[in-house]
């Protein structure tokens with residue numbers, strides 16, 4: 096009973112994830128919360144930056160209040176993994192927001208709380224994705240088949256969760272290609288060598304194009320464009336420890352895809368596993384494999400066909416607009432055809 100009296104309905108942000116009904120014996124440290132609004136006014140335009148600053152003052156686990164919800168904020172790899180993996184069930188919930196209940200008539204898998212129904216729904220969604228072997232993924236995904244096979248809300252979940260995220264990743268990759276022309280030149284040389292001029296890149300080339308996958312991982316790490324919503328924090332940039340001797344790779348603010356390669360030029364799985372942009376624990380992204388294949392194919396084909404340049408009169412800014420994902424500010428690129436234009440063959 097005493098325990099129950101101490102129950103506060105807590106939502107949790109791990110600089111990203113929200114969990115309800117956490118049973119805390121005592122109040123965690125945190126900033127003073129004003130009546131009615133709580134700490135909402137302090138969060139500013141970039142809450143993830145504010146969360147990181149507050150962590151310096153209150154530690155990696157602290158408490159804030161938004162409206163009438165108490166929220167626990169977890170920062171950093173250790174606290175996040177400890178919660179999401181070691182206490183995976185407790186940290187698999189979603190807050191009881193009215194807005195969440197309105198999505199897909201309250202039947203959305205992504206926004207429903209941990210329950211038998213969510214488990215069943217997630218299984219269906221996973222099997223929907225597994226029904227399309229990754230090798231068959233082409234830019235034109237066969238979603239029409241999925242529509243016939245699976246309940247509607249599952250499709251809405253998959254499209255909703257997969258569309259904005261992958262398109263944001265594409266925007267950042269294009270921006271970084273023009274910001275770092277040496278990286279783009281290296282990718283062009285590699286693709287020309289591995290693929291040649293007469294066909295488009297395919298998933299079978301992936302093994303020989305490890306530097307391209309490293310570029311994708313580096314874009315995800317460097318931008319950490321899913322900062323607070325229901326997942327991983329931007330400060331993860333500092334979490335990657337490179338085993339490479341070069342000093343500059345230890346600086347998280349330097350963009351260098353080679354930090355993800357081992358001494359043989361292959362992807363180093365120990366390092367790629369540290370990129371937590373797809374979250375971890377029971378609510379981790381179920382589209383992570385398909386997202387990486389999509390990103391690989393899109394960017395490989397674009398680079399095979401075109402070179403990208405920025406407008407010389409425009410400064411290439413890494414600033415971003417804040418939403419469910421962090422997006423680059425509006426920018427222009429010029430795409431020039433590099434050789435003959437090849438068509439994409441859609442799957443049978």
Ligand code: HEM
Nearest residue numbers: 205253256257260261325326373374378379380381382386
């Ligand atoms: C680069 C692209 C992507 C990123 C960065 C990303 C990231 C995330 C994150 C951070 C979460 C939240 C996990 C949590 O709450 O703990 C999530 C959930 C989810 N993602 Fe993704 N995602 C991406 C692409 C995709 C794609 C392509 C699909 C589907 C085809 C997808 C389907 C889902 C679904 C269904 C969930 C909800 C899982 C649940 O609540 O159990 N995602 N994703």
